[in-house]
Amino acid sequence: MMAEPLAKPRRKNPLERTQQPLLPPSARSRKAHGLTLAAASGRFMIQCCDECGRYTYPPRDACPHCLSADLAFRDAQPSGVLLSETRIEVTSDPYFREHMPWRTGLVKLQCGPVAVVHMHGDCGGPGSELLLSLQLDRAGQAVLFAKPLSEMPHMEDDRQWRELTADPKHRRVLITDGRSPMALPLAASLSKAGAAKVFVGIADRWKPFATKTALEAIEGVELVELDLTSERAVQDLAMDIGAKVEILVNTADHVRPAHLFDAAAAGTARETLDQTVMGMMRLAQAFGPIMRARGADGATGAVAWVNLLSVHALSSAPQFGIQSAAHAACLSLSQWLRGELRQGGVRVINAFAGPLDTEWYQTLPAPKVAPKTLADAVVDGLKRGLEDIYVGDVAKDIEARLFDNPKAVEREAGQ
Structure with missing residues (x-):
């Protein structure tokens, strides 16, 4: 399904109430801010064990494979394969309630770990290869986002993608x-x-x-x-x-x-x-x-x-x-x-x-x-x-x- 081009917004009715800003969940561990550092500058970095050389996700204090504490954030291959997807229609979180439906997926990263990611509307079904990136959400925290490997028309107009960027189009x-x-x-x-x-x-x-x-x-x-x-x-x-x-x-x-x-x-x-x-x-x-x-x-x-x-x-x-x-x-x-x-x-x-x-x-x-x-x-x-x-x-x-x-x-x- 190709993304629809973003229509020029209508002029706002000045009598309408301005919607109050809500933020997605922002609780993160101190280790997880290594992802924030990477997302802020547009890099794709996840933890890699200096002892066994294996990547791990989500961020943690010890390697789940060899229990080493030498886990540094290193550049990784920003691609993976979609294992399964979920279209969330109902949630108790106030921020996401206003953005339903929301597409998420389970992706096997090229470097090894499996991660839950937010998904672009143009992504294919299970088995498709995806391009991954670390993005900052509205709360300023890092999240994983998946897009198709090849560019498609109007990709930048995807609703979920625009929530994670500041595209000047129509602004x-x-x-x-x-x-x-x-x-x-x-x-x-x-x-x-x-x-x-x-x-x-x-x-x-x-x-x-x-x-x-x-x-x-x-x-x-x-x-x-x-x-x-x-x-x-x-x-x-x-x-x-x-x-x-x-x-x-x-x-x-x-x-x-x-x-x-x-x-x-x-x-x-x-x-x-x-x-x-x-x-x-x-x-x-x-x-x-x-x-x-x-x-x-x-x-x-x-x-x-x-x-x-x-x-x-x-x-x-x-x-x-x-x-x-x-x-x-x-x-x-x-x-x-x-x-x-x-x-x-x-x-x-x-x-x-x-x-x-x-x-x-x-x-x-x-x-x-x-x-x-x-x-x-x-x-x-x-x-x-x-x-x-x-x-x-x-x-x-x-x-x-x-x-x-x-x-x-x-x-x-x-x-």
């Missing part, structure tokens, strides 16, 4: 800083992905900027007044379009190289923090409660908040120390925000990138990240339901080295 998006070099490629990528509307915030709209004409030429784009340094401006926009925004992409940045011992460094830091950290705080206070309340608002309810961050939020770059410190603060703030928005089933996505190929990073050597590459990665992350996205060689290298030896990354920074 309305706010890009917070239209003067950012990321605004134009993001607006183009989101429009191509089927976004119903892309609001682009512009501070001081009377001031010209290079990409204004190109932005206005994209179908579905609307420029709106938004100054992240003004609490009043952010609140006014939230009152105007807050109930329409299902995905918010925070592109605010303020790149100004400065030496720590420079006399003007404190002033530069103050401006950067006001634009980034305090700007994000103002956005969270204005748009956060509305998005959290709309987490279950129909097929296109609020689903995601995206922060574009420098990978040096994880490891400071001395030549861009102020930006590194500001983005590190934004990362901490995003984790706070994640805890608040999770109550409404809205995910917070952090996209970490190395130096962009823009004028502020002119003196840095390659490799650099093209703005379009970052924009496409963000849209891909939304479609796949990721939580952490690493874009570019520098970001991926720092991610891998931080897992290996954080002190080595710290010592080698700026060399």
Whole structure:
């Protein structure tokens, strides 16, 4: 059975009650969060015993084959064979009661274990081969999901799949800083992905900027007044379009190289923090409660908040120390925000990138990240339901080295 294309949603009746967000069961053991780590970045990892070399599922403290406690999460073959399937029609769980019927199956993983998985509507019957992935559900916990091996039309519109992703199709998006070099490629990528509307915030709209004409030429784009340094401006926009925004992409940045011992460094830091950290705080206070309340608002309810961050939020770059410190603060703030928005089933996505190929990073050597590459990665992350996205060689290298030896990354920074 092929998935039906998602129809454009009807305009909501303002007199109807907004459905309250409900979350799927979220209780997990500490060991099970190894699956959460893998799902957040789009990897398929399950426990593998270092003694006997056999994979095991679900996560546990000791190997069921040899009783060894050396169980590490390792990449595994993301495929399996369907043994049996169940179409659940009745449940006592409040979240799943609103999403019945729900298709599940018992799958023999290619690497050995047998697991219960959520199933895409296009999956075949018992004996069929399936492609598996680890996904984050609305409660932010990892679950197994199965799809057919081969692509089929409208697969991304499957009802159960959309519950585990943040696909922008037919959704309305706010890009917070239209003067950012990321605004134009993001607006183009989101429009191509089927976004119903892309609001682009512009501070001081009377001031010209290079990409204004190109932005206005994209179908579905609307420029709106938004100054992240003004609490009043952010609140006014939230009152105007807050109930329409299902995905918010925070592109605010303020790149100004400065030496720590420079006399003007404190002033530069103050401006950067006001634009980034305090700007994000103002956005969270204005748009956060509305998005959290709309987490279950129909097929296109609020689903995601995206922060574009420098990978040096994880490891400071001395030549861009102020930006590194500001983005590190934004990362901490995003984790706070994640805890608040999770109550409404809205995910917070952090996209970490190395130096962009823009004028502020002119003196840095390659490799650099093209703005379009970052924009496409963000849209891909939304479609796949990721939580952490690493874009570019520098970001991926720092991610891998931080897992290996954080002190080595710290010592080698700026060399």
